[in-house]
Amino acid sequence: MDLHLDLDPRLPLANQLYRQLREAVLSGRLAGGDRLPPTRFLAQRLQVSRKTVSEAYEQLCAEGFFHGRAGSGTFVSQGIQRTAARAPMQSASALQPTRLRQALTDAHTPLRQRASRYNFHGGTTDKQLFPFPEWRGCLQQALRELGRTPGFYDEDAGHPPLRQAIARYLAISRAVSCAWEDLLITQGAQQGLDLLARVMLEPGMCVAMEEPGYPPARQIFLAAGARVVGVPVDEEGLLVEQLPDDARIVYVTPSHQFPLGMPMSLGRRLALLEWAGSRSALIIEDDYDGEYRFEGRPLESLQNLDRHGLVAYLGTFSKTLFPELRLGYLLMPPGLQPALIHAKHLSDRHSCSLQQRALTHFLVSGGFARHTRRMQRVYGWRRERLLQRLHSDLSPWLEPIVPLAGIHLAARLRLAIDEDALAHELRQGGVGLLDLRPFYSQPQPRGGLLFGFGCIDDKLLEEGLDQVRTSLSRLAAI
Template identity: 50%
Template sequence: MELHISLQGRKGLAEQLYQQLRDGIDSGRLAAGTQLPPSRLLAEQLGVSRKTVAEAYSRLTYDNLLSGQVGKGTFISPSPTRTPAPTAAIPLASAATLAKWRARANPLADLKLPTLRYDFIGGASSKVQFPFDDWRRCNQYALRQIRHSSARYSAHQGLPELREAIARHIAFARGVRCSSNDVLVCNGAQQALDLIARVLIEPGCQVAMEDPGYTPARQLFLAQGAELQCVPVDAEGMCVEQIAAGARLIYVTPSHQFPLGMPMSPARRQALLARAAQLGAIIIEDDYDSEFRYEGRPTDSLQSLDRNGLVAYVGTFSKTLLPELRLGYCIVPEALREAICIAKQLTDWHTPTLNQWALAQFIGEGSLLKHIRRVHEVYAARRERILARLQGDLAPWFEVVPATAGYHMSALARGNLDVEFLISMARKVEVGLYSLAPFHARVPVRQGLLLGFGAIELLDIDPALDRLRDTLQAMG
């Protein structure tokens, strides 16, 4: 790779080269420790004499900006960090639009990797449980497939092999009715939500979603110009009768309501499908972590009950595998398929092929189901321990919301407990807690905690909850 230098004319070349290199060093574009090309090579690249390059290098060395290392070459010298000169502030025509984006609320953006000793972060799985050896073998298989394929972009809808594997997996595990042609592979569930929003939402159109609900979805719909209908939830899930006329899109988490956790009742599911049919609305069924079920009979997915082609079923492997893999999918209704595939192609052409081949092999050889069964036992034990404590010595402060799936649960605060103050005090004793408040839009905020148990080890739960109890007692 050539060093970018642009010389003009045939006069003062050494001075031009000196000034451009100095400007690059002063601005930080050429970082300390960077090796410069040998003078002979740079002279050939620029079409100048070697003496010209040597003169510029010599001046920079005299200024202590370059240093030579015998047998290695010429390097940019370490120096104090220089602040680039500020650019002239020009009022942007898009300033108001940029301000709206900066104002978008997203509480999950602050949920970084745990830094506390005990952390009940939601939506994070345990890397200790991830089958790295199996995944490494599948990646080696993927590299072999890519090596023997043509050097071209892949199918924007996803590799046929992975789409077929996903269709078989969700038919087996969730009763979803689909073929590989219905599957769109995405960069996580969030991209699936974005693609649906792109093709359905126009400024001013109405979108109904649960309140409290998944804030990134809410902000995504608002960013597309939607007017939100914030529909409250009760013990049976979304209050369908409150979905107003005019809704074009309905977003719901029926298997494990986010963030509260209760499942939507069968009667409420049928009512939701009937209401969507009345309105001609598309339903997004976000089935983000229902692979982990601990009690009760499995409930049918909305997609499997849909007879009108109105449900877009969105799933992810971030919860079963790792969020870093950014692998998700959408079972696209036929009416949306062509538009969404075009939007996917225009957005990023296709999801990285290496991970697609690896996941197809991982599912095909049975490693995914094996992994789910193994971590299910781990999560079940953690869930039981947290439930026992919340229904035991922590019961005076919290009421558990019944949840039968996933790897987070919600605990509603009793009385006048100051949850935000509790969270700040718990952090002082190395316990990470998270409030339900940021997930509310308009309905009265239910004070409480979202307790994730995907990333905290079983042996850490009791010590962490002991500290929580002691903090509560100290708060009086």
């Protein structure tokens, strides 16, 4: 048999030979009943040791791809390639998602943008300013800890010292009063939403959320089979009087509404709590980047005003430190704690133990507080400069909605401009900037843009805004 095999001497030879012979069987190049070359002959031809070939043959015999006949040699087993050689596309086409899942896929508008020269991406931090040497030290300390622990799974609810550190942080920085045992560590706020939907919703139930609102939250509720109703917002936040009576969950971003940025007034917060209390509805309070506040005094959280255990409070470190750090937390209402912990166990058992321990050291050592204080100054300057430009040379086309907190702001279009053409112009100019349309479930007569100022440095901020002005002036003149 003249079988072509090509081995790379820089890589383990026995493993390469095993994989190539196995692939030859699966692809049909070696048919059932074919006799393999003797180990001595193949070793000479490939210029490897006979032991290397013998190891590959033995492994394939153990897995059933080959079999040996005493005095006759080694042969390919019958029937394998007929099963494995089916066309991949034919196999894949037999599996289709449910109609609900397909509808979600078709309707999904991704918020993630391609990397651009001028990145005005909302909810993204400046990784160039993150103290990675200090974080590396926290990771090394966490590794040493893990090396001294027995080989068991971590707690489903999360590493207890991390939950204790977060409870202290919430009490000091957010005026959120909680026992650390009530906290559940999640893979970002996104998993917290998914877990709440799993334990609270059945197909056909109603979920109310702000309009405009956070599209991934809407997708999670739709994926659970819920009927999602958008409720308008004004300068005081959610219009509580327009909530549907049968809503099982109300999802809100009261610290600064996403994406428009205004905080929910105290009167609206109290009205929402009273509405939920009269219906035993769950309120999900998403405080997604409340660390960065630039004006005014923060209002008391819904969770701290709650007297009936109806508020689930969500937070994340992905929008404070860096997006790849998929760690968040969920302050669980008392009645949902056992179900949520069990749902977390079924989902992924527990979040990454190494990252949890590293984040614990970062919080306890003061690294997190130092970093957020530094970034408060950086983001504050960028926010101020962006508002200056929006109130001056960009004002003929854009009307900013001034937020009190967060690392993005929205601006309404003053003129009727083709938003698809504007998006194309901006992409051509190297500007990564979302318009407001994906945040609405229904078409809106007046468009706008969402400016993130977390991940764009000071010089590129100015150049990017110049490019936005050029695009707007060109389209407005058409």
